[in-house]
Amino acid sequence: EVQLVQSGAEVKKPGESLKISCKGSGYSFGSFASYWIAWVRQMPGKGLEWMGIIYPIDSDTRYSPPFQGQVTISADKSISTAYLQWSSLKASDTAMYYCARRADSGWFFDYWGQGTLVTVSS
Amino acid sequence: QSVLTQPPSVSAAPGQKVTISCSGSSSNIGNNYVSWYQQLPGTAPKLLIYDNNKRPSGIPDRFSGSKSGTSATLGITGLQTGDEADFYCGTWDSSLSTVVFGGGTKLTVL
Numbered sequence: 343e344v345q346l347v348q349s350g351a352e353v354k355k356p357g358e359s360l361k362i363s364c365k366g367s368g369y370s371f372g373s374f375a376s377y378w379i380a381w382v383r384q385m386p387g388k389g390l391e392w393m394g395i396i397y398p399i400d401s402d403t404r405y406s407p408p409f410q411g412q413v414t415i416s417a418d419k420s421i422s423t424a425y426l427q428w429s430s431l432k433a434s435d436t437a438m439y440y441c442a443r444r445a446d447s448g449w450f451f452d453y454w455g456q457g458t459l460v461t462v463s464s
Numbered sequence: 465q466s467v468l469t470q471p472p473s474v475s476a477a478p479g480q481k482v483t484i485s486c487s488g489s490s491s492n493i494g495n496n497y498v499s500w501y502q503q504l505p506g507t508a509p510k511l512l513i514y515d516n517n518k519r520p521s522g523i524p525d526r527f528s529g530s531k532s533g534t535s536a537t538l539g540i541t542g543l544q545t546g547d548e549a550d551f552y553c554g555t556w557d558s559s560l561s562t563v564v565f566g567g568g569t570k571l572t573v574l
Binding site: 380382389390391392395404406407440442445447448449450451452453454455456457 | 466496497499501507508509510511514515520550552554555556560561562563564565566567568
């Protein structure tokens with residue numbers, strides 16, 4: 343069974359750095375590295391926002407314009423893990439963050455992580 | 465403001481049918497496949513429909529999808545109280561070079 347397991351909830355202060363993770367397992371075909379992994383933000387009470395995506399095989403990364411320069415997406419294919427990181431958090435980064443696997447046949451997401459709640463407050 | 469437009473809420477009685485619309489443009493829905501996601505309260509989104517009208521394994525045929533021009537529709541028949549959730553449409557936007565989602569529609573089963 344395919345699973346994306348995300349790291350636990352975080353409470354941080356403005357200006358602090360943070361790196362959250364998403365570990366994949368149970369892929370029946372190919373490997374973790376051969377599927378694009380996306381990050382999606384959901385602010386409290388709001389909808390889904392696509393932040394960007396990474397291809398773990400070669401770390402090819404694409405960002406949605408609002409998130410370019412605000413976050414860094416990375417991956418370590420040797421441990422089947424993708425990351426989302428901030429160098430200086432803002433209160434407006436408070437949200438639930440989901441990782442999701444892009445299906446190999448199109449721009450849709452067939453498996454999702456359980457979400458990581460990030461709270462930024464002084 | 466979302467690139468794709470969905471009604472904020474829809475409601476219907478148990479056993480009835482409901483449709484949820486998703487409106488876009490030629491740069492997204494008009495020239496790309498649409499997917500739909502169900503987000504039950506307090507849980508992660510789950511893929512419901514892909515490639516406009518295909519259901520992943522395990523999704524009952526009460527859920528259906530269609531697309532016409534720059535709009536897509538999710539249909540749910542035989543409504544159950546357990547269907548209460550937020551529903552999102554999504555697709556690739558060729559002009560923005562990003563995935564775009566609708567603002568979400570809250571389904572209430574009265």
